[in-house]
Amino acid sequence: MRASDEQLLIGIHAVTSALKTTASDVTWIKIVADSKNKRLLELDSRAHGSGVKVIRVRSSELDTLAAGQRHQGVVAGFKASNIASESRLDAILDQIDGEPLVLVLDGIQDPHNLGACLRTAEAAGVNLVIICKDRSAGITPVVRRAASGAAEVLTIIQATNLARVLRALKKRGIWLVGTSDTASESLFNKDLTGPLALVMGSEGQGLRRLTGEICDFLVSIPMAGQVESLNVSVASGVCLFEINRQRHFIKPGS
Numbered sequence: 001m002r003a004s005d006e007q008l009l010i011g012i013h014a015v016t017s018a019l020k021t022t023a024s025d026v027t028w029i030k031i032v033a034d035s036k037n038k039r040l041l042e043l044d045s046r047a048h049g050s051g052v053k054v055i056r057v058r059s060s061e062l063d064t065l066a067a068g069q070r071h072q073g074v075v076a077g078f079k080a081s082n083i084a085s086e087s088r089l090d091a092i093l094d095q096i097d098g099e100p101l102v103l104v105l106d107g108i109q110d111p112h113n114l115g116a117c118l119r120t121a122e123a124a125g126v127n128l129v130i131i132c133k134d135r136s137a138g139i140t141p142v143v144r145r146a147a148s149g150a151a152e153v154l155t156i157i158q159a160t161n162l163a164r165v166l167r168a169l170k171k172r173g174i175w176l177v178g179t180s181d182t183a184s185e186s187l188f189n190k191d192l193t194g195p196l197a198l199v200m201g202s203e204g205q206g207l208r209r210l211t212g213e214i215c216d217f218l219v220s221i222p223m224a225g226q227v228e229s230l231n232v233s234v235a236s237g238v239c240l241f242e243i244n245r246q247r248h249f250i251k252p253g254s
Helices: 012-025 038-049 059-066 086-094 111-123 141-147 162-171 209-214 232-248
Strands: 007-010 026-032 054-057 074-078 083-085 101-105 128-132 156-159 175-179 196-200 217-219
Touching: 007 012, 007 059, 007 141, 012 026, 012 038, 012 074, 012 141, 026 038, 026 059, 038 054, 054 059, 059 074, 083 086, 086 128, 086 156, 086 162, 101 111, 101 162, 101 232, 111 128, 111 141, 111 232, 128 162, 156 162, 162 175, 162 196, 162 209, 175 209, 196 232
Parallel strands: 026 054, 083 156, 101 128, 101 196, 128 156, 175 196, 175 217
Antiparallel strands: 007 074, 026 074
């Protein structure tokens, strides 16, 4: 997978997670000089054990790098080789053992929502996340912080043409299930086993018309209260873990 441009990891959790899972992608670490913080000292030790260059700097330099974000005394460079273009789709799918589970995010623009979706995807065992390159929040330091380490380990495709990628998934035998508040069929009544891509729409607008038309079917999450819809990251979690329930525990009607 071709590495993208170097990005920043900001904060103890983001840097530590990267060192634990993909240390080879961490190119350098800058830690505030003379810190006695136990977590920073442990991070420093782990970095040296992984052969990652550690540089001691003034806090003001980290302030500049972090651009106002809370850095907790550490910032790192990251190659982000887990992020690919859509040209790598077939190669990525070929490497998946068993029936793939893909999460497609159609234009999530709030970085905290995108980060939360990635965190949920990793927890649910998603094999691949596909986001829009131009109509989405990028994989920024804010997204990485919200993802709590998931953005460094998930395989992510940034799609220039989402419709083309969705059609390519269908050609590979992957069913596309879109989510919509107006869908008549309940998530809990649909068979969600087999190779599947869950397609989530953007905040407020939901799925774009063409995206919805390409999906094989649409489902909704039944709502018992007065609220008409859920936050996209919460909805993603409900859907992904229902898919897992059906795949690993029980099928509808059993």
